[in-house]
Amino acid sequence: MDVTVAQLEALLAVGEHGSFTRAGQELGRTQSAVSRAIAALESALGGPVVHRGEIGFTELGRTVAKHASSVLEGLRAINDLAADIRTPTLRVGAVASALVRFVPAGVLRLRRDWPRSQVLALQGEDDELLAWLADGTVDLAVTTQPGPDSQRALEDEFLAVVPKEHPASRRKRIRLAELIRLGVADPGGTCGPALAEGFAAHGVEWRPDHVVRDVGTVVAMAAAGITAGVAPAMALPDPPPPAVVIRPLEPRLSRAVYLHYCPADRDVVHLVEHLTTW
Template sequence: MGVTVNQLEVLLAVAERGSFTAAAVALGITQSAASRAVATLERHLGVPLLTRGIGGARLTARGRQVAEHARAALDQVRAIEALSRPEPAQRLRIGAGASASSHLVPAAVTRLAEDWPASDVLTVQGDDDELAGWLADATIDLAVTSTPIDSGDHYARTEITDDFLAALPGRHPLAQLAPVPLADLLAAGVADPGGTCGPNLAAGFAAHGLSWQPAHLVRDVETVLAMVRAGITAGILPALSVAATPAGVALLPLDPPLHRTLHVHHAPADELAGRLAAFLAHTEPASSRFAAARTQRRVSS
């Protein structure tokens, strides 16, 4: 029989502890079993590996050479054994605002799960101030905010451009246009989806000489879509908050185009958060996802 893992483990344990007794205790075997393992190894190799005396056991010159190879061999054995163990789950805690939580974050998490099956993802929703606080006290690992978090160089930051789209009832005259003029949309009566979209839209309209005066102010994208589908109002929505064109609603680009910027923050050393940030940054743009709505003025019914 050739050299065994057990023999190498005993040899190294004796060399590190200086006695068979201490080595046996560390390995959970009897002293006689430890002595037999080393003796068998020495017979197989044909050379003494340890000197034994009142002062304990010490490696011989050849023993030191064998011990060096034994350490490398045992490292390889442990690496092989590790391959059969399930990869420990890596937890990633994500915080995002309402609109990013509806489509952008779930789509990126799905991609992350495909590439990193051992990931364990938890998503929480909050406003920008809450997200900044949670990130600062390590309650979350990654935050998607509509305003940048002022943290110096403490966080890595990725920026995502999110187009605003006109949301119109399917039979509305403006639904036949692509893109939809800002002034015409405003005159038709429009709903503000709430959050930080209002200030973004106000700045965007002002840049084109228009005053942002929504007819309705609501708190979330789903409510705007429900009102549009019912024919109550038109709306303006961030594209990344909508997964697909809902039935009875037309989603169309604006003329001139308006957009907002989302900010993804995470610790630079967090590999899993960095991977998700990359997926978020490469989310399919609205220009692709709603191409059919533009070119065909598609209206689901």
Template sequence: MDPHLLTTFVTVARHGSFSAAASELGYTQSAISQQIAALEADLGLPLLRRRPVEPTPAGRRLLEHAEPLLLRLRAARADVLRTAAGPRHLLRLAATPLAVNPAVAARLARARARMPRLEVRLRTCRAERLAALVAEGHADLGLADGIAAPSDPLRLPDAGPMTTAGVTEEDLVVVLPSGHPLAGRASLRLADLIDARWLQTPLCPLARLRDLVGDGFPAGLAYEGDDVHTVLALAAAGHGLTLLPASAVPGGGITAVPVAAPRLVHRVELLHAALPPGAAAALAAALTLRPDTQDLERGIKDRSV
């Protein structure tokens, strides 16, 4: 299958519109229709219904294959260009919202002190976008965070050959209002909270808790953003409980109770494609070094894995 035709198909399916896809890709609407027709002729199957524009069952199945295939092609191109590039003093770092904790920020500061000419540009994104940014060459390094069992790797999308390394592991706490009946506990078992109302947020996906603990965890309120201050404000006002790394909870109207069972941690991992010698490789090494006493004194129990 022609990757250009696949790109057109994915774009039309995403927009649900031939005209919107034409505008994005810079083609005429007639050209978009011809490309979809050519792809359907190649497979011998209809892929899109026209009114409304939506994938057929065969089209939905093709989408499952098309997006990973196109990502791997973009990743291959970026990898070839990356290996041919010379040294740069600009480093692009992408991170999920809770990945840059105090220990990671301290390591980054020490690395920059050793490389004074290095310019770092940091952007945040959702976990599902992070691996693609690194694979496609839009970021040199990526920092992903998530909830996991101790020393277990995070579940990251397949974006081609990628190196991952543990950076930190930190204790998790249940965040609840100070007046909550459980606020005075020394620790909490998540199994005892499966019937409580929880916040559904990208920072603590309830589907992940259900995978790790079991069914339950009803959503009291769904917040689609990733601003931790908003999540804390919602928890403080009683909209629902949430689970965060201990270092993300400052106090003040909020109570944070450690999780006793199951044993779970907030894990941060570094991911990158092949790195030629230079600033990116040096920073990758610095971020995955074992933390020093200063990091530990910040209250983060972080361990390189």
């Protein structure tokens, strides 16, 4: 006896909707396809499963339908299990600024195509992230420093974060020397050295009045009117708090963001493809 899933689905749909036509609409098939499936099922079983006048199950049909429900439920559970097996947990290590919007945005795009995906994120500094990748703690590292076989993911622009009530907030761009005169907060991490190098390249000394540990503190200080600040674009909230304005620097300064991973790991490559659409 050769009973198929399509035949069992047709049987349950006919029983639910009382019509071959409506059953076909539910299953995305034609009325004739449903009719053929029922006829093939009856041929395999050796007896009718549906009354053809006022459509309803025969005694045989009711018994088969009861078992069909269990069979299809079991198949769905098996498919779910297979999907879980095919979808490993991906571990991403990243610098703090990349965890604000860059990594979350890539994960959201990934889940549209891969709804069961699981991504664990760990925060670290550049040197420890590469060590984590080397010892297998993470599958993908997002850093601000290049490494062997790293992929340059994007240019992350540095932007001025200015209290909305400050006169400088009315300018379209803020010059580097002017920002130093305003008083500025350094967001910490690898941003400080990058900013010092960028300012020096344009003949301006990077002299922050405050050095903090994260971009959130820079934004909070500017919102409170304490100081202006500088932060990488991908770490800034979007939209920013109403008490601050975000302005480009003049001249423009930026840093590179790099991805480090094993190109042979197809699951990680799939995530990387969604990150690099940023």
